[in-house]
Amino acid sequence: MPFPLPLLRKCLVALMAVLSCHCPVDAGEVVVPVAVQASSNQGIGGDKPVWHVDTLKLGARAFDARLGSNGPFGLIGYPGCASPDQARYPGHDWYRDEPNFHPKPRGMWMTADGGHEDAWVEFELPAVTELSELWIWNWNDGPEIGRRVRSLVLRTSSDATRAGQIGNVKYDGLSEKIVFPNVGQTQGRRPDVVFRFPKGTRSRYVRLEKINNFGPDRMLGLAEVFLLKPSAGGDQDVTRRVEPVPDPRTEPHWHLFLDNHSITRSTGFRRVLHHPRKRGVVLKAEKAWETFGVTPMYVGRRPDGTYECYYQTLWRNRGGGYHNTMAYAVSKNGIDWQKPALGLVDAPTTIHEHPRLPLGVSSGRGKQNNLIPIGHPRDLMLHGNVKDPEKRFALTTSFHVGSPLVFAAQTPDILGDPDWRKKLGPGVGIKPSHYNALEFWDDQHKEWVYMRQAPNHPPVRCGGRYASKDLKNWTLEHYIYPDCDDSSDPRSFDEVYGVMSIHVEGMVLGFLEWFKGDRTHGNPNLYEDGHNRPTTAESLIGKSVSKGTMELRLATSHDGGMTWDRSVSRRPWIRHGSEQDSEDRLVRIVCPPLRMGDEDWFYCSQYNGDHATGAGYYHDRDGTKIEGVLYTQKHNRYVSLQAHNVPQILITKPIKVTGKRLQLNVDASRGRVMVGIGIDKVIRHKQGRWPFRAKLPHYMVIDRWQRSHLEKGFGVTDCVEVRENCIEHDVQFKQVSVEKLLGKTVRLYIVVQDADLYGFRFK
Structure with a gap:
């Protein structure tokens, strides 16, 4: 069952990044102390402290909640954990050596020798503050794990409200003993203690006292201490952080288990295909220029951190036939999409109801729409094996077959720059199809590649590999076919309707649009091969089947898409709807995934009826509606x-x-x-x-x-x-x-x- 969209929007903060605990107390921001003081220090304080308690003040000051790091003070970002109760906490670096760029004396506080019993630390805050949480990272050096704190007492004050009283405060408020878990040195250490203050706790001063260690060391220390207050929703809200997109040029590849490429022995295991979670329709067909439907083709981040979507829109003309072109939408969260009036392309202005078409038909002419006169981009650095930042994006200067292809370092600023079209780079070639984007650079065979349906259907549809060394002269020589292990039952005859591919983790991952044709139904409007000629005269085998359902399957290639491993393609990754009128009777994908925190977001299109609805199968209608639907899955957790x-x-x-x-x-x-x-x-x-x-x-x-x-x-x-x-x-x-x-x-x-x-x- 789809995740209800109203509830999805309520959980928006959690979906914006790695999933977080949804309770309101999680919304908070770090309070930067104006002063800190300790019972003793191993080193010196100031702006460049060494083993000094000042590191706890400067660590809070340097903290960037969007990235989860605080420079040289030890926090290194948000770990990629799928557990919701852990994902919101930054990780602290461990210390096995002392690199010049990150010396460990700056990353932790330690008492003087002999200061390991009943130690204390005090914090003065800028004002009397409502406190929400206390986060403490324990000592994170090794092998001196005896310096780790075993327990302490947390104190607050309702009496001291003036500045400059640190060291002379009467602590008459909260008094709570905190016992630490016995965890040694840990890379990416998350807070050992997360203490939630009782609602309404207010204090200007906070004291950690009666601090004792695990021993037997005669010193003790802490890696980091954060005090949090309820957030007003700004950039430093720890629940509103921005996950930077990993740079694929420096990010090492994962060895995934979609096939046996990295495996010698897997005896006793079961290979499990994991299905993404359906989140519901996020891109609706609702405008006069969308009466056939909409299909997401690219979703990515804009430089300001918001999101943009290039999508194919189709409309049915009132006088018959249909038209398709490219449209543009923007969003702050990847879920709620706005369609700005750009005034660039003529399109219909009026929707007319039609008794047999679910979205009606279109007429009129005007430019108050979100249509754009170019094709959709593809991020070739994220998904195309390209290292040159000047060739990060590939797109076409129009949306038709044979359009000129250009490279760019950034997608056009369609909203902010009225001259964006003039800034498109020079044409470097053509792309034979307007549907699929240029997909990847095959460094094994030194050629550019994209995958899509190959021409001519009989005996069955198949996927084709289109390749070119110069982006001008294209060849089609390699295919992905159904095989003898696929269904040839005439009620569910397997075909590869289309392919969308991405170059990730050192391989090509193919998303197969898997057509399950119903050959028991004839197609009176088609000849056997789907064209205006009979097959018998040309001795063709098979026939073109229009009626059927469609699901998504996965396949992998380690030779640039020439051959494919189908270890996991015998079962659907995204299933089609089981009912004749399911909203997702057909599911298709041409949009690469968007990384959101520890998730991959897949923007697909769904059709609420079988392929070739207009062939007379449905008694009450002659067409379907196409809408954009979102599926989510933990990153790289296909199999x-x-x-x-x-x-x-x-x-x-x-x-x-x-x-x-x-x-x-x-x-x-x-x-x-x-x-x-x-x-x-x-x-x-x-x-x-x-x-x-x-x-x-x-x-x-x-x-x-x-x-x-x-x-x-x-x-x-x-x-x-x-x-x-x-x-x-x-x-x-x-x-x-x-x-x-x-x-x-x-x-x-x-x-x-x-x-x-x-x-x-x-x-």
């Missing part, structure tokens, strides 16, 4: 390898360690995951009985001769168990760092129990 209560072991192919951290996209919230890392070695028989040299990747455990591929310190039992639901979880080992393996070629041995594993990467 998981799932293990149940019996632990299973995934063994990867050899992978080069290209980063200092190993990350998993994993949901282990009901089970656990552990990782071992090994390097292939020649394993010989103890008595020399093997007349061959054997590299045995399945030797992940110590055999009877005490041999294993696993590296010292990287055994499965050396790994800190993963029990989180996180799209970017940093794997930790108890004694060593993944950085030790940098540049080496390794295999991962991932033990999964009652959990879903979606992918891994080194970063």
Whole structure:
């Protein structure tokens, strides 16, 4: 059942970024203290403190709630966790060394030697303030984890209201003991304590006292302390942060499990295709120039942080026939779309009711509309394997077959610049289709590519790979067909109606518009091949079928779209409606996903009837309406390898360690995951009985001769168990760092129990 749109809008703040807890107390902003004082300090204070309590004041001052970071003071952004109760909190960097750009003495406060008992910290705020929350990040250095705070008492004052009283305050208000969880050094550490003040708590001074550590160290410390007040909704509201779009030029690729490209052994796992959640119609067909329907073709961020949508609009003419062109809409949230009057293109002005067409027909002529005289863009840096920022966007200067193609560093400023058309770059070629955009650069074969339906249907529709080395001369030589394992039942005959592809995570991900044709119904208005000629004279096989439903499936390619792996394409990723008049009887997609926090948003189009509605199948109508519908899914969570209560072991192919951290996209919230890392070695028989040299990747455990591929310190039992639901979880080992393996070629041995594993990467 679709998520109700009124409720969706009420939850808008949560959907704007990674999902947050929806209770009102979450809306808050950090209060910057005017002064701080502590029982003792290890180092010096001032504007460049070293182990001094002043770091807690400066850390709050430098905090940017939109990004979740505070520069050199330790907070590094919002972790990619899917758990709603954790996603809103910034993560603190751990310290294993002291890089010049981020020295750890500036990132934490520590007492003097011997100051580990009954320590205290006081904060003076700019004024008497209503307090909503207290966030505390514990000491985050290692191996001195004995300095971590075990407990403290939180105090407020209703007596002291004047400035400059710090150190001489009577604390007669709240008094609350807080016990810290026993968590050691953690990368991306979220607050160890989130304390919610009783409603109406007001104070100018806050004291943390009776602070004691886990021991046995004679010092203690804290990484960060934030006091929050209820938010007025400004930029520093911690629930209204802006997630920066990762730069694909620097972001390492994930190894996903849509196919076996990175897998050596997956025995015992189940490959699970996860369906996105339907959020409802967000782009309605409602204008005189939209009487056939609307189809989202590009949604992206504008430079000011708002969103823009290029969509195809179609209208039915009152005198018969239809017309289609490009339209433009803007939104503050990606859900509620405004259609500005641009005055650029003539379009109908009046809607006339029609007894057999759900949206009526159009007439009139005027320019008070949101139509634009160009084609839709494609972000080639996000989805097209392009590194040159001057070629980030590709679009056409008009919306028809053979339109001139241009590159741009930014989409046109249609709302703010009246001369935007003059600033479009020079034409660099053409795009043979006006529907699909230029999709990606194939660096293996050194050519530009886009995917869409290939010409001529018989024997079935299929997807085609259109390629060009110069954007002027195009070839069509490779296809994606249904095969012998697909349905040939005449009631549900499988065809590839169309393909939209994106180049992501080092591969091409294809979204297949999967047509399920009903060949039991004839098409009296068509010849067998769908054109104005009989097939018998040309010895064609098969026939063109118009009636049918459509769903979306997934396929992958690792050679630039020439061949396709269909491991997960036998089942629908987005299902079509089951009823004859379902609003989503056909589901199509030509718009790449929009990254929103820890989610991917998919803008699709849906039709409320079978394909070829006008062929006489429906008694009461001759057409459907097309509207834009939103689906959402956690980032990169198309497919998981799932293990149940019996632990299973995934063994990867050899992978080069290209980063200092190993990350998993994993949901282990009901089970656990552990990782071992090994390097292939020649394993010989103890008595020399093997007349061959054997590299045995399945030797992940110590055999009877005490041999294993696993590296010292990287055994499965050396790994800190993963029990989180996180799209970017940093794997930790108890004694060593993944950085030790940098540049080496390794295999991962991932033990999964009652959990879903979606992918891994080194970063």
